[in-house]
Structures are given as structure tokens and as C-alpha cells.
Amino acid sequence: MFSELKKAAPEDAAIVSAQLGGKKANLYAVAARCKYNYPTIAVFNPFGEDGDINAGFLSTPIWLTCPYLNDKLHDFESLGYITSITDLLASDQEIFSMMKEAHAHYYFLRKELFRMCTGNAPGDEVIKYMDKGIGGMVNVASLKCLHLHYSHYRFCSYNVAGMIASKLIGDDTSCHDCRCSQL
Numbered sequence: 001m002f003s004e005l006k007k008a009a010p011e012d013a014a015i016v017s018a019q020l021g022g023k024k025a026n027l028y029a030v031a032a033r034c035k036y037n038y039p040t041i042a043v044f045n046p047f048g049e050d051g052d053i054n055a056g057f058l059s060t061p062i063w064l065t066c067p068y069l070n071d072k073l074h075d076f077e078s079l080g081y082i083t084s085i086t087d088l089l090a091s092d093q094e095i096f097s098m099m100k101e102a103h104a105h106y107y108f109l110r111k112e113l114f115r116m117c118t119g120n121a122p123g124d125e126v127i128k129y130m131d132k133g134i135g136g137m138v139n140v141a142s143l144k145c146l147h148l149h150y151s152h153y154r155f156c157s158y159n160v161a162g163m164i165a166s167k168l169i170g171d172d173t174s175c176h177d178c179r180c181s182q183l
Helices: 010-019 055-059 067-078 081-091 093-118 124-130 146-153 160-169
Strands: 027-033 039-044 062-064
Touching: 010 027, 010 039, 027 093, 055 093, 055 124, 062 067, 062 146, 067 081, 067 146, 067 160, 081 093, 081 146, 081 160, 093 124, 093 146, 093 160, 146 160
Parallel strands: none
Antiparallel strands: 027 039, 039 062
């Protein structure tokens, strides 16, 4: 899982910040890159550079940062795929069970990342941010967005929503104009 990732280089942190519109974040690692070698999926340290807990990155430490893929998935969301996938989860118990397993996997990923960043197990004050599904969802039968699931699918092959998002994207996973070189 996270233990197999190499820590991010300073230049990766600058690119990821630019990909996220200037948002400051404590980048831990780059989990995937495009054909131009720019980060596409980032893993964030749940602590800010000042050492304070960043609850947003504690509950959602894996992000799709590629502007091209974000746009593609946004287009699929606009076409109603979140509702379609949610309906699929509700209609098929086996698929819903796989999705519940994916949410549980995400919980353990959060705990592993916390241990890696602090050397300690998370305490009660931190567990409240982790004890939810992917993207902080309380109801694991619904989806927040395809971006989160696609990113998690890279770590967890039984994330059904991420697998569907990956199939929708197909082989076209890199922009044709090297967008990130212009950031």
C-alpha cells in the first residue's frame, strides 16, 4: 500500500499545488504519473507543514490531481454516472459488498498513512475523521464523486465505482497538449 510509495520530491509538490489551483498541501507521495511524468494521483500527509492535523487530508488523503483526468471525470459526472453507479450498487448485493470492502480498505489506508507520518496509531481525536467511507461518506451506498473512487481504484481493485470510472476513461489517460507544463 502506501509503504511501497517513494516520498515526493519538492518539484512534485510545486506541480501538485499548481494542479490544485495553488492549494497548499503537504504532499507525501505521487502514486501515479502521466506519460509526461507529471503527477496524476497524489497522496497527502494528513499534517500540515506546521504539524497541525489537516482534517481534509486526513479524511481524504488520495487525490486525483491531473487536470485532464479531472475534467474527463467531471464530464462523466455531468452525464449522470454518479446516479447510475449508485443505482447499480443498490440493485446488486454482490457489487454493493465489494464497494463496502473498498470503503473499509480506504479506512485502513488512512490508518496506515497516519502511522507512517507520525509513528503512532491514531487516537480517538483523529479516528473521528477516519471512521467514514471514501471521501468522508457516512452512507457508503452513495457516491460523492468519481474522482475519489478512480484514485482509490489504483490502490484497491475492488472499488467498483473506480473501476467503472477507469473503464469510462479507457486508454486515454494523458492529455495531448502536456497541460501541466503550462502551470
